[in-house]
Amino acid sequence: MNRANSVDIRTRLQEFLPKLVLAPSFALVLLFVYGFILFTIYLSFTDSRMLPSYGWEGWENYSKLFRIREWDTAITNLAIFASLYIVICTVIGLMLAIFLDQKIRGEGLLRPIFLYPMALSFIVTGTAWKWFLDPGIGIENTMHLWGWESFEFGWIKDRDMAIYTIVIAAVWQSSGFVMAMFLAGLRGIDNEILKAAQMDGATNFQLYRRIIIPLLRPAFLSAFVILSHLAIKSYDLVIALTGGGPGNATAVPATFMYSYTFTRNQMGIGAASAVIMLMTIAAIMVPYLYAELREKK
Template identity: 60%
Template sequence: MNASSKPKLSFGEYLPKIVVAPTFVATLIFIYGFMLWNAWLSFSSSRMLPKYDWVGLKQYERLFANDRWWVAAENLLIFGVLFIVTCLVIGLFLAIFLDQKVRAEGAIRTIYLYPMALSFIVTGTAWKWILNPELGIQRMFREMGWESFSFDWLVNSDMAIYTVVIAGVWQSSGFVMALCLAGLRGVDENIVKAARVDGASMPAIYRRIIIPGLGPVFFSALIVLTHIAIKSFDLIVALTGGGPGYATDVPATFMYTYAFTRGQIGVGSAASMMMLMAVVAIIVPYLYSELREKKQ
């Protein structure tokens, strides 16, 4: 067969590649390209403006010597653990409740899921009003007669980080509920019936059969919630602004403050690279497990 007899590709066969190409190029440049640029800046002496010299790990040394960074890291640990665990527990119990075929299940499910339709800016602003001692819960109870009632967590530097947990859990528990409910509805009813015939109670069935079978659901929820916790910038900015002082700083707000407010681009870039490493440490095991399951 000579070259002239080879089938020619039509424009329709090239069209999908032409349509996808701009998105692919934009992703390559504006995501991965800027990630590499940020990585280079973290090894440079950049301050007010980017520089492209090489100073090794100097910016990381400055970062780790900064007490505010360790406060931010500790806050992320506190927020992340409480946020993830509470969302998983509440989401699971809500899903079990709805799995009992309650009346108006659709309406209740919508109410639980409604916070997910809001942005974290809206959530943070709403809870800032609710938790404000002069406007929200504290004032309401005092006007009802409990003059000694105090709920000033929002302005208490030791307790402010827990207000972020409250707002985050309120928004994200419905997401976990939806995942768990889908998992519960996928359980084989014959297994449950067989356990009931053997005399097992429903709490025991949930504890020993159904909940252990939701492992992949919990793992997926864990990955998403951890990702949300690490990126928790807009919620904290709207709710506490990182304060009082920098009591509710997390790595995301620390990075923004140093890179764009204090003119410490190198330190901010180093902070963002540490956040990236945290995300990679979570995503890589997840991808490995997914690929391993598909291979098996």
């Protein structure tokens, strides 16, 4: 009987010990992630300025936010950046994945080369591309030194074109990651399906258009969710590459939130912009997670 009790106690300890070990981390996540999210939501309804304040203002900060010209610019820039970033990364990633899936020589060398940019931080990427695109020291200056005096590429100094330099840098960094997702999807397709289609006379174009690409739907969805998330919270790349300039030409919601919270001492408005960013991300993530869980069930 005593032996049975000791076995029972040991079993309970084995079940309880992992929970005990994970409890501090779980508590810290609750406090410093979800706790501060709730605190930010609360601040967005207060009259907080330089420091948190608890004077209730209701929806006033949100009303003020959508009357600020810089916020309109940030939203417009995000729409341009996110749409181009997602589409171009998806197309390039798919093309690279199809290219590598042909069992070409040197695949083992090319794959890490394409993936390497994702190993860099956005700060490093932004700084490198800032030097590369600077007319005084970058590609324009190099072309002039090589004798092509008429070459001009000053997008980074142009208010109308600067946002596209951020697209270029972001696409360079993320396309390899998207390629890896599509390549994994391609390698997971059953070869019997492809062989059957080929026996029925399907051309390579028809094979990709009607069978392979539709089967990559989960990879397309995952790429869309991840790239959307990265686009919405882009801050370090913008700051490192353009600093939000020239003027306010490349500001995005993340830089707007930081500026109004920590430099303009409008914490309530900054918190409201952060909540809108959070809701945008949630609008993308929640349906995706729901679909994934529903599919598994």
